[in-house]
Amino acid sequence: MEVRKLRAEIAKIGADVRLARRSFSASQASAARAFAFERWKTIGTLVTAVVAVGGLLLTLNGQRAAHEAESSRRHSEAFFAAQRQFFDANPTSKLAAISTLSAYLGPQAPIHRDNAAQLLVALLEIEQNPTVISHIIATLAKHGSLAIVALLRQSNLQLQEQLIEGAKLLPEDFDTWERMDSDAPAIQALADRVQTNGKAIVDVLNAMFHRDRAVRGADLSNVVFALPTVKLSGYADERALQTFGGVSWSGRWTLGFARGIRFEETNFAGARLSWLAFEDCNFHNTQLDGARLVGTRFTRCSFSGSTSLNRFVATLQARAPRTACFFVWGPTFDDSSFAETALSPRKGKTVSHSHHAMWYVIQKSTPARYNVESRVTPAEAPGPCRPWLQ
Secondary structure, eight states: OHHHHHHHHHHHHHHHHHHHHHHHHHHHHHHHHHHHHHHHHHHHHHHHHHHHHHHHHHHHHHHHHHHHHHHHHHHHHHHHHHHHHHTSSOHHHHHHHHHHHHTTTSTTOOSOHHHHHHHHHHHHHHOOOHHHHHHHHHHHHHTOOHHHHHHHHHHHHHHHHHHHHHHTOOGGGGGTOOOOTTSOHHHHHHHHHHHHHHHHHHHHHHHHHHHHSSEESOBOTTOBOOOOOEEEESOOSHHHHHSTTSOEEEESOOEEEEESOEEESOBOTTOBOTTEEEESOEEESOBOTTOBOTTOEEESOEEETTOBOSSOBOEEEEEETTEEEEEEOOOEEESOEEOTTTOOOSTTEEEOOOGGGOOEEEEEEETTEEEEEEOOOTTTSSSSOOOOOO
16 A cells, blocks of 8 residues: 555656656747747847948948049039130130149149149140240149159150251250241240240249259250250351351350259259259259250259269350351359269360260369360361350
8 A cells, every 4th residue: 555655656756757857848948949039039130230231331332422423523524614714715714724723733633633734734835825824834833743844844855846847956956046037936936835844844843842852853854944045146157157256156045944952863864954054953863964054054053972964065056058167165163062973173174075076174264163165176176167255
């Protein structure tokens, strides 16, 4: 009897244990299902949030792209409107157009920066109004850069080619070319454009120096900066050229080229610096070989580093109907200093020049002044003449 009761209790306990186990398992399953549900619910919320954020970003990007496109469209319309406005005959409209184009040259200009610079350089070639020309040059100088210098140099070389072709000049004639009343207006205009371009380059270089304290890396090779009229005194005929002292040349004006500029790594090779005046300038590691220095003045300048002045051109050419004469009118150096490799200004120093086998001599005229003179004797001078320099 007791045994049966004990077995019944054991069975009841086992049943309770099994029931508890089933209840616990059901509770675990329910908790797992609830956890999984909550986890997927959280993931779903995150996915929804990500999708919403992505959609918002896409919307914002779309709005920004649309805004940029609209801004670009407005800038383009304003740019082309200014371009059209410039060709209005009214100088006031041209000045307004240049002011508009100036905004496209700054560092914050979104578009058309290169186009604006190219356009202003091209307009400089064709403009005739002095006020408008000055405004274009001032705008280019305000935003002066090596890129603008390169554009002006390219234009300068093209104008030289046109002048040589139109006026039937040789490049060597630029230093001694005397414009005549009989010259065609187109030739006169070309010469004026060359000088205008040269002035623009000068102003841009000055602006770059005042901003950066030096002009570094500018390529100015073969640039013509000035075409001053050179006056031939006396009769320009064969008899006058043969008469000793009968002919003299004098530059009608000298261009004040640069004052206080430091040139570094600048290339003046083959550039026409004739009739220019440099004051308080420093030429450091500057290429001057082959530059034309007819009548060029250097006052309180220094030539340092690898700068070389040992090969330059300083010949003038006097032409007559049946003869020609060449002579030297070299540069002068007042209170200037030279690196040993740049120039040794002592008597007897020769500077090689291949033109008709003439030689230059660096002559010391005062303790602080040097000038370049010819050592070609009358018998050695090409052509039947012995010119005299006034």
